[in-house]
Amino acid sequence: MMKSATKSDMIRVTCKINGKEYSGLAEPRTLFVHFIRDELNLTGTHIGCDTGHCGACTIFMNGKSVKSCMVLAIQAQGADITTVEGLADGDKLHPIQEAFWENHGLQCGYCTPGMLISGLFLLQRNPDPTEDEIRRGIEGNLCRCTGYVNIVKSIKAAAKKMQSEGGKSARSM
Amino acid sequence: MTPKKFDYYSPTSINEAIQLLHDNEDSKVLAGGQSLLALMKLRLAAPSALVDISKLQEMSYVREDKDYLGIGALTIHDIIEHNQTIKKKFTLLTDAASKIGDQQIRNVGTIGGSSCHADPAADLPTALSAVNAHFVIRSGKGQRIVPATEFFVDLFQTAVGHDEVLSEIRLPYLPPRSGSGYIKHSRREGDFAIVGTGVVLTMGDGNVCKDIRIALGAVSATPLRAKSAEEYLKGKTLDDKNIADAAEIANEGADPPSDMHGSKEYRMEMIKVFTRRTVKLAMSRVM
Numbered sequence: 001m002m003k004s005a006t007k008s009d010m011i012r013v014t015c016k017i018n019g020k021e022y023s024g025l026a027e028p029r030t031l032f033v034h035f036i037r038d039e040l041n042l043t044g045t046h047i048g049c050d051t052g053h054c055g056a057c058t059i060f061m062n063g064k065s066v067k068s069c070m071v072l073a074i075q076a077q078g079a080d081i082t083t084v085e086g087l088a089d090g091d092k093l094h095p096i097q098e099a100f101w102e103n104h105g106l107q108c109g110y111c112t113p114g115m116l117i118s119g120l121f122l123l124q125r126n127p128d129p130t131e132d133e134i135r136r137g138i139e140g141n142l143c144r145c146t147g148y149v150n151i152v153k154s155i156k157a158a159a160k161k162m163q164s165e166g167g168k169s170a171r172s173m
Numbered sequence: 174m175t176p177k178k179f180d181y182y183s184p185t186s187i188n189e190a191i192q193l194l195h196d197n198e199d200s201k202v203l204a205g206g207q208s209l210l211a212l213m214k215l216r217l218a219a220p221s222a223l224v225d226i227s228k229l230q231e232m233s234y235v236r237e238d239k240d241y242l243g244i245g246a247l248t249i250h251d252i253i254e255h256n257q258t259i260k261k262k263f264t265l266l267t268d269a270a271s272k273i274g275d276q277q278i279r280n281v282g283t284i285g286g287s288s289c290h291a292d293p294a295a296d297l298p299t300a301l302s303a304v305n306a307h308f309v310i311r312s313g314k315g316q317r318i319v320p321a322t323e324f325f326v327d328l329f330q331t332a333v334g335h336d337e338v339l340s341e342i343r344l345p346y347l348p349p350r351s352g353s354g355y356i357k358h359s360r361r362e363g364d365f366a367i368v369g370t371g372v373v374l375t376m377g378d379g380n381v382c383k384d385i386r387i388a389l390g391a392v393s394a395t396p397l398r399a400k401s402a403e404e405y406l407k408g409k410t411l412d413d414k415n416i417a418d419a420a421e422i423a424n425e426g427a428d429p430p431s432d433m434h435g436s437k438e439y440r441m442e443m444i445k446v447f448t449r450r451t452v453k454l455a456m457s458r459v460m
């Protein structure tokens with residue numbers, strides 16, 4: 001059945017985020033990043049530009065890394081989402097988060113939520129990437145602090161951790 | 174930034190989408206949204222309604238037909254980049270798709286969206302012009318098939334009418350001993366092309382050029398075929414001298430813009446350099 005909504009309708013959008021069902025109201029024009037931050041109060045995902053360039057808003061949507069400022073909330077109806085809040089297992093950080101911590105992969109931390117997701121998307125496809133492949137994997141994520149060197153190092157270290165920990169941490173997003 | 178208000182439709186078939194476009198004046202198709210939503214946020218576009226076709230999974234495929242390779246309009250750049258049949262038969266599309274924006278954009282943006290958006294600096298339209306791809310356009314009246322030379326009409330304008338949907342892009346198979354390549358010249362990864370060059374060529378006996386198509390991006394309102402250079406090379410041996418001579422005249426008819434990425438003069442020179450390199454890249458891939 002076709003779905004439709006007129007300009008000022010508030011539509012109920014329901015989706016699974018970090019394994020839990022969330023539901024909230026959005027206009028057709030509401031961007032998904034505004035919906036998760038302002039309506040669902042999941043503020044881990046950042047907004048750096050909202051023109052699709054900085055990557056701070058990157059999330060997993062149905063298994064793919066996506067800039068959430070470039071998707072409408074209404075398009076996420078029924079989607080399976082992972083944000084930075086979904087990476088840690090309770091108090092135990094995800095290996096990629098540990099790796100960023102241990103290798104000074106962040107300074108102000110603004111770009112970090114997006115960097116982590118882009119890093120993970122890369123590692124799911126390519127568990128042992130070269131430095132060039134890592135740099136290519138984070139092309140869509142800008143960092144104004146680190147100069148990227150320690151971010152690349154962190155992702156490299158995360159690859160090692162995730163490989164030695166085997167399947168557990170390589171759980172699909 | 175938030176777009177202006179619009180009505181939203183999520184049709185469940187391509188025919189339903191066409192009907193909705195027909196019924197809603199000033200409506201627009203939403204595919205990956207990676208160009209359209211950007212324009213709407215900047216308020217450079219303000220359609221009254223969006224017809225969201227992104228859930229029509231049946232429009233995402235790469236299919237080998239008898240005479241051509243068919244690519245569904247909703248196929249994302251990431252799939253084009255990694256598809257092995259495309260890599261084997263139309264390597265220039267692999268080159269072009271892999272150079273678009275970044276991973277997140279390639280995970281959402283579609284070949285149909287890139288074609289219909291028709292940004293002269295975009296990568297796939299230039300590559301598709303070198304292939305001389307055919308575009309299948311559907312409307313309430315049926316379907317028509319338009320070659321690349323007629324598909325790209327002007328700056329951000331294509332042959333697709335308001336109540337029509339691009340459904341498939343067809344790549345006619347190349348004869349034996351063909352090769353192809355696309356090179357994007359940009360200053361930083363992820364930037365749009367300063368100049369993009371796509372080449373498809375077929376060799377005869379020895380190194381003689383039997384057929385060649387050279388397409389240039391970012392140097393005109395639409396992808397531009399370097400006809401003089403193509404004609405010059407046909408029937409000639411593809412050696413360094415002939416390729417260099419052809420590259421010298423490859424910018425005939427080009428009218429590139431001057432902007433912060435490069436002056437007009439610079440781009441005119443770069444057309445030569447990258448035509449030369451791309452012809453050699455395509456030659457190196459002749460099978």
Ligand SMILES: Cc1cc2nc3c(=O)[nH]c(=O)nc-3n(C[C@H](O)[C@H](O)[C@H](O)COP(=O)(O)OP(=O)(O)OC[C@H]3O[C@@H](n4cnc5c(N)ncnc54)[C@H](O)[C@@H]3O)c2cc1C
Pocket residue numbers: 051052053201202203204205206207208209210211246247272273274275278281282283284285286287289290294295296297333337338339340363364365366
């Ligand atoms: C940060 C960033 C960097 C980028 N870098 C590059 C780059 O380096 N090179 C490059 O080539 N592109 C680049 N792009 C653009 C990207 O390739 C887009 O994916 C593409 O231009 C549009 O595809 P889409 O599926 O997102 O289409 P949309 O944005 O949904 O649509 C674009 C236009 O086409 C129309 N349309 C879409 N599909 C159809 C259809 N099937 N039938 C009829 N009309 C249709 C829409 O109505 C709209 O007018 C970039 C985009 C961003 C945000």
Ligand code: FES
Pocket residue numbers: 046047048049050051052053054055056057058067068069070
């Ligand atoms: S906020 Fe989405 S890319 Fe910058």
Ligand code: FES
Pocket residue numbers: 105106107108109110111112142143144145146
């Ligand atoms: S750590 Fe500050 S922007 Fe990356």
